[in-house]
Amino acid sequence: MIKHKGMTLLEVIVALAVFSIAAVSVTKSLGEQMANMPILEERTLAQWVASNRMVEARLPEEFPPIGKREGEVELAGRDWYWRQEVVKTTDDNFRMIRITVSDDQRFQRVVAQVSSYVHNRS
Secondary structure (H helix, E strand, O other): OOOOOOOHHHHHHHHHHHHHHHHHHHHHHHHHHHHHHHHHHHOOOOHHHHHHHHHHHHOOOOOOOOOEEEEHHHHHHHHEEEEEEEOOOOOOOOEEEEEEEEEEEEOOOEEEEEEEEEEOOO
16 A cells, blocks of 8 residues: 555645635735824824924923913924923922824824923922
8 A cells, every 4th residue: 555645635725725815814914004104104203293392391490381382393394283281280399291293283183192290390
């Protein structure tokens, strides 16, 4: 009796079916990731704008006054609009700084937002 080592036609067909399902899943996943790249890039840039503005807001040693400020900055060839709000907290020695970033001057769409607290050093 001769034993043949190898795969039957049915085994080959099943293996190809499994491989094709896996290949379609990987291709679909890559397509979805590529479609999300512009959104991720936009959020990353807006987060950098917000972080940079927060650093600028926290640098002065004086206690920040309560109120709002707005401005515009260019990053990566795009215009970004930021709004800085300094809010009173329940403790008079602390203030919250909130930075909101939008790609629209009217802030109809917020792309990033960061908050931090500052302590009265005096």
